[in-house]
Amino acid sequence: MAEPLPSPTDRERGSLDIRGLRVAFNRRGSRIVAVNDVDLGVSSGQTLGLVGESGSGKTMTLRSVIRLLPRAAVVESGEVIFDGVDVLRLPREELRKIRARSIGTVFQDPYSSLNPVSRVGAQLTEALRLNLGLTQKEAALRAVEALRHVGIPQAEKRVRSYPHELSGGMRQRVMFAIATAARPRLLLADEPTTALDVTTQAQILALLARLRAETGMTTVLVSHDFGVIAQACDTVAVMYAGHIVERAPIREVYRRPHHPYTQGLLNSIPSVVPPSRTEDSRLSTIPGQPPELSALPAGCPFQPRCPHVRPACTEVRMKLERVEGDHFTACPFVRSWDVS
């Protein structure tokens, strides 16, 4: 590819720092806070996972980074520092440049992200011409190369395919080709494998790992599936009802989850190993339902479902506190029960 890679030693470039981000919706007169004082950082070349259930605010957090929020959403406060500048305060023209060259985005459903009446080659070429200022001819060559790079066989033929002629996995590869063709320093991937079969998912995760290794791009991966996060990420942030409840290196979270929600979430994951006949095959679960954002309890939003709930939970301010090293949790009472 034509452009030189960003030097991996340059720590400033490609890092992302979200501080005090708060995103709210006004729905039928009431205000719903979807992202609540979120602090997140991912250093250059690292992969951060955002995991949580539906309505936890992970997608809104991710979309804030490129200001691709629904109309009804308002960023009430916070900063999103990428490459040393606050993306939230950039003028539109500057924002457009960053979206074009520095940040690539892949969404869950490649079919709705691609134009159904345009050949995939044309869509790639268009992106390359507009974003990198290449000529039509250069862009066309580069498009084939980009498709080949994401593991699409017979790329020179495939550029003439329409999205509906490709399988789901191939379409998602095309999305990765478009997202990474400009060699962005940051890749945002929102549930990129959720609509795919498990074997295709594994291939897309392998592709993601290869692209990361080759380009050194920083990645933020959103998923509801802790398994997917564990396969791909260095650090993980667990979200619940708009808050980050725990943040730590992936191994730390898996081995020693501190927040009761994280513990519940990990315990809820069914194993592929069948339980033995004598074993109690019931999974331990989190009681109750995920909360309505319009009717959150005071203090910690997890308290109605928490096994360790106590009166003081209504006073909790949901600030991440360091437990040890890089391990942070929003529960101030973690030391009062046996985490192991």
Add this chain to the structure above:
Amino acid sequence: MSPDVTGHDFARARDGQGPLLTVKGLCKEFALRRSAADWVNRSKAERVAAVQDLSFTLNRGETLGIAGESGSGKTTAVRCLIRLVEPDAGDITFAGIDVRVASGRDLRDVRRRMQMVFQDPYASLNPRMRTGDAIVEAGRVHHRPGSENADSFQADLLELVNLPKSVARKRPHELSGGQRQRIAIARALAVGPEILIADEALSALDVSVQAQLLNLFQDLKRELGLTMIFVAHQLSIIAQTADQVAIMYRGKVVEQGPVADIFSHPQDPYTRALLAAHPQPDPDQRLAVQFVDDAMRAGSESARTDSADAGGVP
């Protein structure tokens, strides 16, 4: 719950000898849409075998898991069992009834005794009907004992799926996804089925809700002596629920047997790839992805490769 709400037929059912459901050589083909070229050439539409030679026996109280990826034929297979899709060939014997030739009262009986729960409860529940009424209606259609008294009937069924009575007065849109799926289960149970078929019934749910419903299915199976068929692309769901499993790939069963054996010693390369591709929550078990990559490169015969898939596209 009072036993007569759902338990009515079990006493009779338990008297039966042999397996509850026997399927032999089930086949179903679909014709693909004819292209313009096919019209011009007067050639017949291409056919695709959705289910090829599926056989299994299911004893009372057992759970069969049917696993496979999209397009593997698993949903078509279970739809054939109650003839929502007419099979092309094969034998289906349910509690002594030849399902293939059943009609009228017999077919209604088969469909009552084998109930399905689908992936999307929002699509399978009437949005304008209160959930309690939906449950009672199902019971009354099949003249279930107890269904004359709507209040107690719906209360018993809601209790069975661990929902508060107040839910009966709500409409589907007022409920969460997990609650809606519980209603779909309650409605299926309202007609007193012996086999409950869950077709990706847990796929659209959040992890914590999925775990609750997995437990609910286990409880129902034990309390009501239900026989179950779980259709899922998620192998972990099969692992947690099934006694025996059939792994389907493009209409064919590639491997079949006790779930413990197959999951611990998979023989077919496709089963192996499927198991290896399951993303483990343990970050130190990242081998899986590598395995699939290797399996692809080695071009193992039935390991589905994304590229082979696209290669088939003109």
